[in-house]
Amino acid sequence: xxxxxxxxxxxxxxxxxxxxxxxxxxxxxxxxxxxxxxxxxxxxxxxxxxxxxxxxxxxxxxxxxxxxxxxxxxxxxxxxxxxxxxxxxxxxxxxxxxxxxxxxxxxxxxxxxxxxxxxxxxxxxxxxxxxxxxxxxxxxxxxxxxxxxxxxxxxxxxxxxxxxxxxxxxxxxxxxxxxxxxxxxxxxxxxxxxxxxxxxxxxxxxxxxxxxxxxxxxxxxxxxxxxxxxxxxxxxxxxxxxxxxxxxxxxxxxxxxxxxxxxxxxxxxxxxxxxxxxxxxxxxxxxxxxxxxxxxxxxxxxxxxxxxxxxxxxxxxxxxxxxxxxxxxxxxxxxxxxxxxxxxxxxxxxxxxxxxxxxxxxxxxxxxxxxxxxxxxxxxxxxxxxxxxxxxxxxxxxxxxxxxxxxxxxxxxxxxxxxxxxxxxxxxx
Amino acid sequence: xxxxxxxxxxxxxxxxxxxxxxxxxxxxxxxxxxxxxxxxxxxxxxxxxxxxxxxxxxxxxxxxxxxxxxxxxxxxxxxxxxxxxxxxxxxxxxxxxxxxxxxxxxxxxxxxxxxxxxxxxxxxxxxxxxxxxxxxxxxxxxxxxxxxxxxxxxxxxxxxxxxxxxx
Numbered sequence: 001x002x003x004x005x006x007x008x009x010x011x012x013x014x015x016x017x018x019x020x021x022x023x024x025x026x027x028x029x030x031x032x033x034x035x036x037x038x039x040x041x042x043x044x045x046x047x048x049x050x051x052x053x054x055x056x057x058x059x060x061x062x063x064x065x066x067x068x069x070x071x072x073x074x075x076x077x078x079x080x081x082x083x084x085x086x087x088x089x090x091x092x093x094x095x096x097x098x099x100x101x102x103x104x105x106x107x108x109x110x111x112x113x114x115x116x117x118x119x120x121x122x123x124x125x126x127x128x129x130x131x132x133x134x135x136x137x138x139x140x141x142x143x144x145x146x147x148x149x150x151x152x153x154x155x156x157x158x159x160x161x162x163x164x165x166x167x168x169x170x171x172x173x174x175x176x177x178x179x180x181x182x183x184x185x186x187x188x189x190x191x192x193x194x195x196x197x198x199x200x201x202x203x204x205x206x207x208x209x210x211x212x213x214x215x216x217x218x219x220x221x222x223x224x225x226x227x228x229x230x231x232x233x234x235x236x237x238x239x240x241x242x243x244x245x246x247x248x249x250x251x252x253x254x255x256x257x258x259x260x261x262x263x264x265x266x267x268x269x270x271x272x273x274x275x276x277x278x279x280x281x282x283x284x285x286x287x288x289x290x291x292x293x294x295x296x297x298x299x300x301x302x303x304x305x306x307x308x309x310x311x312x313x314x315x316x317x318x319x320x321x322x323x324x325x326x327x328x329x330x331x332x333x334x335x336x337x338x339x340x341x342x343x344x345x346x347x348x349x350x351x352x353x354x355x356x357x358x359x360x361x362x363x364x365x366x367x368x369x370x371x372x373x374x375x376x377x378x379x380x381x382x383x384x385x386x387x388x389x390x391x392x393x394x395x396x397x398x399x400x401x402x403x404x405x406x407x408x409x410x411x412x413x414x415x416x417x418x419x420x421x422x423x424x425x426x427x428x429x
Numbered sequence: 430x431x432x433x434x435x436x437x438x439x440x441x442x443x444x445x446x447x448x449x450x451x452x453x454x455x456x457x458x459x460x461x462x463x464x465x466x467x468x469x470x471x472x473x474x475x476x477x478x479x480x481x482x483x484x485x486x487x488x489x490x491x492x493x494x495x496x497x498x499x500x501x502x503x504x505x506x507x508x509x510x511x512x513x514x515x516x517x518x519x520x521x522x523x524x525x526x527x528x529x530x531x532x533x534x535x536x537x538x539x540x541x542x543x544x545x546x547x548x549x550x551x552x553x554x555x556x557x558x559x560x561x562x563x564x565x566x567x568x569x570x571x572x573x574x575x576x577x578x579x580x581x582x583x584x585x586x587x588x589x590x591x592x593x594x595x596x
Contacts, residue, residue, distance in 0.1 A: 061446070065481075108483065112532050125536060128543040136544060142483050157479045 027393060032386045034378050047368040052078050052337055052359050053164050060158045067158045068101040069348030072223055073355040078164040081342025081359055082335055089328035090166040092321050093152055098222035099318040100148025105349035106307040109412040111138035114304050117406040118200040137189055144186040147179055148318060166332030176322045187315040191287055194308030198291035202301045205388055211271035214347050220279040220313055223346045228275055237343040240354050257376040264379035267351030269306040270297050281316045284309050300384055300410040337363030348373055350412045374413045381411055437473045437586060438492040442480040442499040449500050449558030449571045456498035459579035482537035495548045496582045499534055500558040507559040508570025510577050515551040554578040
């Protein structure tokens with residue numbers, strides 16, 4: 001069959017609602033569209049007219065899986081606008097909160113959503129029949145991430161303890177130490193996780209991505225740093241709009257992002273890893289080397305392995321922070337709002353987020369711009385599929401659909417954040 | 430590490446800003462109000478949850494009797510209240526409205542069943558919603574159904590302690 005349209009009306013194990021349309025003509029890919037039809041959610045519009053201090057709680061509602069990255073981006077952007085200086089103790093607690101989010105989000109995706117693709121199961125429920133101990137370990141690991149979020153953020157989903165300037169309440173050293181043994185267990189479980197992920201079978205598929213990530217001189221990036229790319233971008237978050245643009249495409253309610261002078265780019269675990277390998281801990285590098293990951297990854301299917309390494313990093317970083325924790329004198333610093341524009345880029349588990357806010361002299365938000373990772377990756381997901389489809393074009397329709405869905409899930413896409421549901425249509429003519 | 434001393438969990442699932450999706454949360458509020466300082470409250474935890482599957486599995490661990498209240502998708506009978514004995518009946522994966530990365534109520538129940546960690550008794554009250562758009566208004570039929578769900582759960586709770594020797 002040389003020409004065909006295949007429609008898969010629901011892509012499982014992604015967050016949100018969308019569809020994928022693939023058209024094949026004379027055994028060649030004629031069109032690929034990631035169609036996001038979840039209605040726009042208008043968060044940027046909700047924010048207008050609201051006081052600056054509401055931004056963390058409003059933006060946390062963008063995503064139930066990665067609320068920390070959204071609210072912390074808002075916090076950092078506001079602090080950038082008002083010139084706030086944050087004590088290191090508070091900064092460390094913020095990184096600990098990120099550790100919790102990365103552990104829970106990466107573990108959810110790696111084991112519950114993506115591993116079944118590689119192992120040939122419909123979902124984790126079926127996988128659990130043959131691998132109950134793997135799934136139990138995953139659940140415990142994820143819970144430890146959630147516990148960290150609870151402790152620092154006040155609750156697991158949409159944390160409520162974060163404010164511009166710091167926190168409403170900070171934990172005592174004893175409270176943090178109660179999690180210590182569990183996080184030590186999590187570190188060992190994360191090593192097993194990276195090895196488990198590396199043991200999966202990967203297609204030989206490499207892409208020449210322009211990787212974009214936050215880069216910090218001293219640490220693997222969570223919440224601060226410059227924006228860098230593997231093809232030469234090196235800018236501060238204030239310069240983001242000069243180098244990146246969002247554009248509307250007919251088939252998506254989420255704006256597509258591209259680099260102004262070039263085209264699509266990649267954000268997320270692989271991009272971070274490629275740009276920040278040297279900032280990983282010695283143990284992360286040792287395990288990466290042992291599992292044959294290398295210093296650079298250009299096979300998108302190996303994002304699952306990188307998530308394993310980043311989970312390990314998050315556990316180690318959490319232990320480091322708790323080991324050296326000194327309770328801040330005050331849970332937050334005073335904020336003096338002024339008429340200003342603030343910018344921030346932080347790293348959600350699935351990639352870089354950009355926030356920009358213009359605030360008036362009364363501290364009210366006049367304008368907001370939020371660019372989530374999935375909208376930045378949309379064009380790259382389409383590009384991957386355009387290049388990957390020819391390698392699976394001779395498979396049965398069922399197998400082809402499976403492989404294409406797997407390729408989309410490499411990105412752990414959060415369509416809800418980008419605007420939610422993916423339907424796959426493949427058309428052959 | 431949380432230590433659970435109570436035997437019964439009432440969990441309401443939903444999003445308070447997604448119209449009828451907040452049905453499960455409303456059921457929690459109604460039961461909380463009805464019990465106030467009643468002695469029964471000493472053995473009951475009432476929790477409002479988002480419906481994220483692993484969180485659910487974590488929350489119902491160690492409870493002997495769990496009631497879940499959640500909005501179901503619309504199948505043309507808005508407000509219809511369905512009681513499901515989930516400990517003995519598989520749940521359809523596309524039944525409930527909320528889904529985070531497609532791992533929510535049904536997946537949590539079936540994965541727990543697979544791993545042998547399902548509560549001994551798990552009763553799901555599903556309320557058929559109609560409007561899941563952004564907003565806080567709840568459809569009349571759904572609101573009435575929430576009252577009925579709360580009343581039925583209270584009836585079951587009232588007989589549960591004796592039945593299960595919780596005191």
